[in-house]
Amino acid sequence: MSDDIPDGTEDVVGVLTEQIETRFGMGMAQLTAAVAEEPAAHPDATDIVKWHGLLAESQAVLDRTEDDLLAALETQPSEVDDPTMDLAHRVNAAVTARDGRALVVRWLLDPDAPGKKDLAVERLARAHRAGRKGPAVQTSPPYRPATAPASAALTAKAAQR
Template structure:
């Protein structure tokens, strides 16, 4: 793989890692250890560490896809065959995945990002603070002496 292409990917991951480290004033290894010890302690840090890990995975997949494509191109005559085009599409998909994950990390780091300060963000924050489901997840138990509601009886009669 050419050094220029490799450097771009490493720059994306490296720049974001540096931003995360500056934001929390600690290294990625320490952040990962903090999250591993108690993931529920700070969901914000847990989300950033999780998405940074996904970004690293995506960058590794992109590196492998680029290596496979370059190896195939070295053996190709002037025209590219279908399997090699498939590898090119795999590279494009890997770039998209890596860039998407990088955008998520950037969004998580930006306190003024769209969607973080509006009404929907406030509602989401309230939902996250709940410890259980918003509504019961199982139907209420009926005692033997209580008849079924009229709506339920009417629905059974229609069958």
Template sequence: MSMDHLKAAVAVAPTVNSNATDVVKWHGLLLESQAALERAEDALVAALESQPSEVDDPTMELVHRVDAAVTARDGRAMVVRWLLDPNAVGKQDLAARRLARLRGRQGPAVPTSPPPGPATTPQPGRSLAR
């Protein structure tokens, strides 16, 4: 399924498949990060073209902005890759937990008994606190 088709399906029914909704959300964030990175790179290139041999502080700030944009973009790309990979690390455990939750419990996980009653019955008119 193309991303456009997936976006359209999620727009129509966002709660039907939470995985599809997550993919669309993170893909959108990835596209925003890529656009921010491109703007930061363009600003850096323009600053470097107008610089003499040494880089000034405002240009170094642009370098840091590009670095941060690359980090954000790469992190979001990793999330999208993880969401799209059915065999990704951690998904097998997640699938097993979801399956167990869907099956429901037959009884308590640990045998239980009713809690014991109070050791002594308070007398009317007497307070236990001192």
């Protein structure tokens, strides 16, 4: 099993599904049911299940759009008409959406991905703040110097004259 996203000759969703199942030690249906039952128990699994679902949806849209394009191309003479060209653009957009979602799933699966360490630290800080009682900001009054700044004192003297 390769860690790279396939180049279209392989099933992108299938490869990522295998990686998810290997990481969590259960099938997607089982993992999806576990996340639905208790989404807060494992935030990483919840995110991965959500994005895997979005990936599967975008793959289904891509498959339908490709089928529509192929059917339209079979009826075309040598030149492609505007509606068929629009279908080609929809296929390109569907590929982009599918690949973007695949990248998100890959990022979620990689514990060492850029930005992951900062995200883990932020989650830990949020959890710590959630358990804290009291205000989140300092409540003491700000420090005020005992004497007025020199420019204010000069302005006051000038006004007295």
